[in-house]
Amino acid sequence: MKAFNIYLTGVGGQGIGLISEVILRATDHGGHPVKSVDTHGLAQRGGIVVSQIRIGENAFSPLVPAGQADLVISLERHEALRAAGTVLKDKGCLIYYNTVWQPLSVRLNETAEVAESDIQDLCRARGIQVISVFHEDLPDIRMQNMAVLAEIHRHRMIPGIDLKHYQSAMADLMSGSMLKENRELFDKCLTA
Amino acid sequence: MKKMGDMLLRRDAFSEIVMGNTAIVRAMVEAGTRVVSSYPGSPTPEIALAIQSIPENDRPFYFEFSTNEKVATELAYGAAVNGHLSTVFFKSVGLNVAADTFVQLSLMNIIGGMVVVLGDDPGANSSQNEQDNRHFAHMSYTPVLEPADPAEVYHFYREAARLSQTHRMPVILRLTTHVCHAKERVTFGAWNPVQPGDTPQFDPANGPYLPLTTQAIEMKRTAMAKLEQVRQWAEETALNRVVDNGNTARGVITMGLPFLSLMDALDGAAAKPDILKLAYVHPLPRKTIVRFLSSHRVVKILEELDDLVENQIKVMAFDLQLPVKIIGKLLPEDWIGEYTPDKVGHVLSATWPDMVQPAATLEAEDPAPHRPPQMCPGCGHRSAFQAIKQALAPTDITVADIGCHTLGFLPPYEMGQLLMCMGASTAMASGLRLFNTSRKVVAFMGDSTFFHAALPGIINAIFNRHPITLILMENGTTAMTGHQDHAASGRNFNEVTDKIPVRQVLEGLGVKHIAEVDTYQQAKLAELVSEMIAIDQFSVVIARHPCMLKFTREQRKNPTYQQKHVTIDQRVCERIHTCIESFGCPTFTRDTEGNVSINTDLCIGDASCIQTCPTKAIAPAGKKGKGGDA
Numbered sequence: 001m002k003a004f005n006i007y008l009t010g011v012g013g014q015g016i017g018l019i020s021e022v023i024l025r026a027t028d029h030g031g032h033p034v035k036s037v038d039t040h041g042l043a044q045r046g047g048i049v050v051s052q053i054r055i056g057e058n059a060f061s062p063l064v065p066a067g068q069a070d071l072v073i074s075l076e077r078h079e080a081l082r083a084a085g086t087v088l089k090d091k092g093c094l095i096y097y098n099t100v101w102q103p104l105s106v107r108l109n110e111t112a113e114v115a116e117s118d119i120q121d122l123c124r125a126r127g128i129q130v131i132s133v134f135h136e137d138l139p140d141i142r143m144q145n146m147a148v149l150a151e152i153h154r155h156r157m158i159p160g161i162d163l164k165h166y167q168s169a170m171a172d173l174m175s176g177s178m179l180k181e182n183r184e185l186f187d188k189c190l191t192a
Numbered sequence: 193m194k195k196m197g198d199m200l201l202r203r204d205a206f207s208e209i210v211m212g213n214t215a216i217v218r219a220m221v222e223a224g225t226r227v228v229s230s231y232p233g234s235p236t237p238e239i240a241l242a243i244q245s246i247p248e249n250d251r252p253f254y255f256e257f258s259t260n261e262k263v264a265t266e267l268a269y270g271a272a273v274n275g276h277l278s279t280v281f282f283k284s285v286g287l288n289v290a291a292d293t294f295v296q297l298s299l300m301n302i303i304g305g306m307v308v309v310l311g312d313d314p315g316a317n318s319s320q321n322e323q324d325n326r327h328f329a330h331m332s333y334t335p336v337l338e339p340a341d342p343a344e345v346y347h348f349y350r351e352a353a354r355l356s357q358t359h360r361m362p363v364i365l366r367l368t369t370h371v372c373h374a375k376e377r378v379t380f381g382a383w384n385p386v387q388p389g390d391t392p393q394f395d396p397a398n399g400p401y402l403p404l405t406t407q408a409i410e411m412k413r414t415a416m417a418k419l420e421q422v423r424q425w426a427e428e429t430a431l432n433r434v435v436d437n438g439n440t441a442r443g444v445i446t447m448g449l450p451f452l453s454l455m456d457a458l459d460g461a462a463a464k465p466d467i468l469k470l471a472y473v474h475p476l477p478r479k480t481i482v483r484f485l486s487s488h489r490v491v492k493i494l495e496e497l498d499d500l501v502e503n504q505i506k507v508m509a510f511d512l513q514l515p516v517k518i519i520g521k522l523l524p525e526d527w528i529g530e531y532t533p534d535k536v537g538h539v540l541s542a543t544w545p546d547m548v549q550p551a552a553t554l555e556a557e558d559p560a561p562h563r564p565p566q567m568c569p570g571c572g573h574r575s576a577f578q579a580i581k582q583a584l585a586p587t588d589i590t591v592a593d594i595g596c597h598t599l600g601f602l603p604p605y606e607m608g609q610l611l612m613c614m615g616a617s618t619a620m621a622s623g624l625r626l627f628n629t630s631r632k633v634v635a636f637m638g639d640s641t642f643f644h645a646a647l648p649g650i651i652n653a654i655f656n657r658h659p660i661t662l663i664l665m666e667n668g669t670t671a672m673t674g675h676q677d678h679a680a681s682g683r684n685f686n687e688v689t690d691k692i693p694v695r696q697v698l699e700g701l702g703v704k705h706i707a708e709v710d711t712y713q714q715a716k717l718a719e720l721v722s723e724m725i726a727i728d729q730f731s732v733v734i735a736r737h738p739c740m741l742k743f744t745r746e747q748r749k750n751p752t753y754q755q756k757h758v759t760i761d762q763r764v765c766e767r768i769h770t771c772i773e774s775f776g777c778p779t780f781t782r783d784t785e786g787n788v789s790i791n792t793d794l795c796i797g798d799a800s801c802i803q804t805c806p807t808k809a810i811a812p813a814g815k816k817g818k819g820g821d822a
Contacts, residue, residue, distance in 0.1 A: 047565030060455035082560035175193035
């Protein structure tokens with residue numbers, strides 16, 4: 001069986017590390033062999049942060065080969081387009097949180113901001129399923145990742161992971177009010 | 193929630209999902225390591241985070257962040273010749289700093305054992321080069337083990353510790369970036385703590401420990417003899433791996449993470465080669481390799497960065513006149529970059545086009561605008577660069593150093609036109625000032641770097657009277673690597689300690705011209721820099737502001753914390769765009785009509801931008817424009 005490859009991306013400070021580790025642990029709770037790797041260091045200062053997850057017996061390196069991601073999860077619109085264009089398979093899935101953290105060249109008016117239509121055009125041309133997530137009323141921007149995670153589960157975008165696996169993974173990684181608030185948001189998004 | 197510290201001290205055997213940098217700490221615990229030291233640098237700082245998760249009183253070993261890698265190495269060595277199993281870890285280029293001490297280690301009878309953990313960085317993900325530190329191992333007769341994943345990090349550390357204790361010699365455990373940071377489920381052994389003997393074991397009779405001319409040659413003989421004994425370990429270790437695909441025509445010899453990339457690259461390949469994965473990359477297991485060479489007609493050496501293993505294997509085949517064809521590196525690109533699955537696919541398809549097709553999508557064009565890293569919202573360095581730029585002429589020369597402030601080289605600041613390594617800016621600037629009276633020279637330096645490697649360059653500038661201006665970008669922490677304390681912080685890794693204030697050090701050295709200002713006072717800072725560069729002597733401006741990323745994270749822990757932000761009064765804004773094009777805080781967002789707004793997800797309300805707006809359109813949120821000075 002082929003490996004299932006997930007590529008998570010966003011901008012430093014958006015909480016890529018947490019959503020990645022929840023998926024990693026949920027997959028493990030689901031009984032599947034899994035490995036991952038995160039970007040650390042310099043890039044975290046306002047640059048692109050990437051985490052890669054590979055599921056299955058036939059995944060060896062934690063790094064997803066180019067053009068081999070089955071699922072791209074992005075917490076930012078520019079990074080959604082970038083990852084869809086460079087690592088996502090034709091007919092793969094893209095889910096992104098529709099917020100914009102403008103890159104330097106956009107702010108300097110050298111390049112245009114990526115529009116939602118840019119993503120739709122690219123995905124239509126390559127048969128990619130695309131889901132855009134946005135919530136007007138999140139209590140904390142650092143919970144955007146949980147809103148995306150709920151959509152991932154609602155659409156069963158990662159094979160072999162059930163609700164209880166996500167819940168166990170969250171309990172592995174969070175405690176107290178942080179766990180409570182994130183769980184509440186996750187549950188609310190699931191039923192929305 | 194699972195507590196990492198509890199996990200690392202479990203007595204029973206267990207398994208857990210960990211990254212390589214965590215797995216190694218469990219290995220240290222099980223191995224009975226007593227002293228660990230480091231200087232922070234990617235990809236290794238998370239080793240210290242794992243250590244920190246164990247409360248100091250429960251920690252079975254001593255740990256410190258030393259002032260630099262050389263000091264850390266010397267500390268670990270001192271402990272080891274007193275009988276304690278020790279470990280030092282740091283990033284790739286840290287070995288350059290430690291080298292003067294490191295190259296001597298193999299000459300010594302290290303009775304406690306000492307493991308040197310290197311975080312090499314093929315692909316230069318977060319380093320100024322991608323140097324292959326195995327060269328240092330060859331130069332110094334030091335064994336090297338190279339794991340591929342977190343499980344191997346754990347097992348290879350245990351092996352390195354046993355080897356080091358047995359032969360009383362230094363052993364390198366060479367990790368690379370994506371081995372340090374990979375996560376997977378690792379099965380650990382039980383831990384049976386043994387009461388350590390704390391009697392100091394140092395005895396000159398175990399030496400010699402003085403490599404003077406009369407002794408150094410004999411000590412080298414001993415080091416080389418030990419290395420030959422290690423070759424036997426390399427032959428017999430259960431850590432070597434053979435993947436037998438029943439292919440007598442083709443084989444691959446490889447090691448470390450490139451092995452996993454190879455396995456991925458071979459997915460779906462016809463007639464897969466046999467694979468020999470080496471655990472020891474120095475010294476090489478000669479018999480094991482010769483057996484593999486003898487049983488294949490063509491053998492590819494798949495080796496990341498330089499061709500050290502390849503050349504040694506070619507020598508073996510030549511000396512024994514083996515009838516095998518050995519294919520090493522073919523193209524200059526084969527020496528460059530990390531051996532990811534894609535890269536290995538390319539290397540392999542160039543070697544055996546009938547076996548592997550290169551990934552067509554490797555060069556897929558990036559459809560989105562480039563996103564370089566940048567200074568955080570509220571960063572004091574941004575205010576500093578905004579001000580310093582006003583004080584300098586466009587032809588003046590600015591010399592960068594290592595740290596978050598290095599990012600000042602990017603637009604819109606373009607401050608810091610040369611960079612070398614930790615602490616190099618002052619002396620490079622001094623050189624740039626020779627035969628140069630027309631262009632002022634300004635050097636930048638962070639405060640952790642100041643203690644790490646900057647002092648000799650600064651002392652030289654005073655001693656030899658180099659009239660440059662050093663700007664100390666003091667943020668109170670080692671920010672880029674994750675906010676480790678340094679000698680001026682007033683805390684070390686374990687406890688409160690005496691501060692060594694940067695200003696007092698400079699005064700003690702006899703620097704006559706020292707100015708000091710918070711960087712948010714941009715006009716004052718610009719004025720002070722103008723004053724200092726006009727003086728024809730060595731001068732220092734301490735440009736201070738606490739790291740706002742650290743500060744904001746600490747604030748957020750307060751339950752009553754509310755995120756502040758600034759706002760732009762659109763009736764006042766004249767779209768001059770100083771905030772975006774000169775100050776360049778990522779908080780400012782521009783729409784297609786040129787209107788500027790605030791990204792409230794990013795803004796921390798530090799208000800350092802307010803003073804930069806010529807029309808005073810920026811104000812703290814909830815207030816109208818004309819907000820006044822920060």
